[in-house]
Amino acid sequence: MGVTFYIAAAIAVLSTIMVLTRFNIMHALLWLVVSLLSVAVIFYLYGAPFMASLEIIVYAGAIMVLIIFFVMMLNLGPEMYRQEKQWLKPSLWLFPAVFCVILLGELVYLIAQNRTPATGIKVVEAKAVGLSLYGPYLLAVELSAMLLMAGIVGAYHLGRQKKKTVHRFLESNVS
Amino acid sequence: MTLAGILFTLGLVSMLIRRNMIFMLLSVEVMLNAAGLAFIVASSHWGQPDGQVMFMFILAMAAAEVSVGLALILQLYHQLKTLDSDAASRMTG
Numbered sequence: 001m002g003v004t005f006y007i008a009a010a011i012a013v014l015s016t017i018m019v020l021t022r023f024n025i026m027h028a029l030l031w032l033v034v035s036l037l038s039v040a041v042i043f044y045l046y047g048a049p050f051m052a053s054l055e056i057i058v059y060a061g062a063i064m065v066l067i068i069f070f071v072m073m074l075n076l077g078p079e080m081y082r083q084e085k086q087w088l089k090p091s092l093w094l095f096p097a098v099f100c101v102i103l104l105g106e107l108v109y110l111i112a113q114n115r116t117p118a119t120g121i122k123v124v125e126a127k128a129v130g131l132s133l134y135g136p137y138l139l140a141v142e143l144s145a146m147l148l149m150a151g152i153v154g155a156y157h158l159g160r161q162k163k164k165t166v167h168r169f170l171e172s173n174v175s
Numbered sequence: 176m177t178l179a180g181i182l183f184t185l186g187l188v189s190m191l192i193r194r195n196m197i198f199m200l201l202s203v204e205v206m207l208n209a210a211g212l213a214f215i216v217a218s219s220h221w222g223q224p225d226g227q228v229m230f231m232f233i234l235a236m237a238a239a240e241v242s243v244g245l246a247l248i249l250q251l252y253h254q255l256k257t258l259d260s261d262a263a264s265r266m267t268g
Contacts, residue, residue: 009178016182016205020189025197032201039212042178046219051227058234059208063241070245071197074252124224132224133231140228144235151239158246161253 004106005045011099012038025071029064034096034103036060041103044110047123179216182209196248200241207237 015035022028036059043052133141186205193199211230218226 012178013181013185016185019201019205020185020193020198025195028198028201032204035205036208039182039208042212043215046215048215048219048227051215051230054231054234055211058238059204063204063238066241066245067197067200070249073249124218124222124227128224129227129231133228137228140232144232147239148235151242155242155246158243159249 004110005042007106008038008041008045008103011035011103012042015096015099026068029068029071030093030096033060033064034099036064037100037103041107044107050126050129179209179213182206182212196251200244200248203244204237204241207233207240 012035015031015038018031019028019035022031036055040052040055040060043049043055183206186202186209189198189202189205193202211233214226214229214233216226218224218230
């Protein structure tokens with residue numbers, strides 16, 4: 001528990017600091033993925049392997065892809081090509097890659113060791129989570145379904161481009 | 176638990192000092208993540224599944240929040256041609 005937890009925690013804090021101090025949004029996203037992965041390793045350490053996989057799939061997978069597509073959609077102009085060359089420099093992806101390799105090694109070590117977690121930590125199985133989720137928390141599940149539905153509708157409504165109804169001779173004056 | 180506090184504080188500080196909207200959204204993500212970490216640690220400390228259930232709700236909420244927030248940023252970008260949050264402080268139609 002001890003050493004592995006501190007390594008993962010140090011990587012989490014470092015990569016979060018790197019997220020917050022980057023000026024390029026793509027670099028920040030790369031570091032944020034590293035931070036989420038290290039938090040997932042900490043979840044695994046704390047006896048929640050199902051939550052660790054959910055963290056990777058939903059956070060580091062879905063939400064990051066959403067933000068990356070959004071950044072692409074903004075299409076920040078012709079300097080993208082110049083930046084594209086810069087992005088392929090190894091100094092940018094080297095440290096995130098090294099951190100990811102460290103986290104992966106830690107996880108493989110933990111799985112291969114296959115011991116019970118340290119004292120004071122109780123493993124909560126996914127079965128108990130499922131039983132609790134659809135038992136006493138059924139109303140909250142319905143509410144989160146409604147929240148997701150509202151999120152879909154709201155994102156569609158807000159993200160829609162308005163059709164221009166202005167007459168084409170007036171259009172030049174408007175802008 | 177201390178780690179969750181540190182991560183939450185980092186997210187909060189970044190939220191306050193950055194003026195780029197996407198970075199503000201990212202720092203909200205960091206803060207939500209720290210809250211989820213606190214839930215997981217508490218859940219394993221007491222051996223109850225409630226904390227993990229709460230973490231799943233945090234995940235669902237974060238997904239909905241990100242999608243709506245990104246749509247709002249998109250609209251603001253088309254209106255104002257910038258991602259500066261100070262430019263949107265007036266909200267005059």
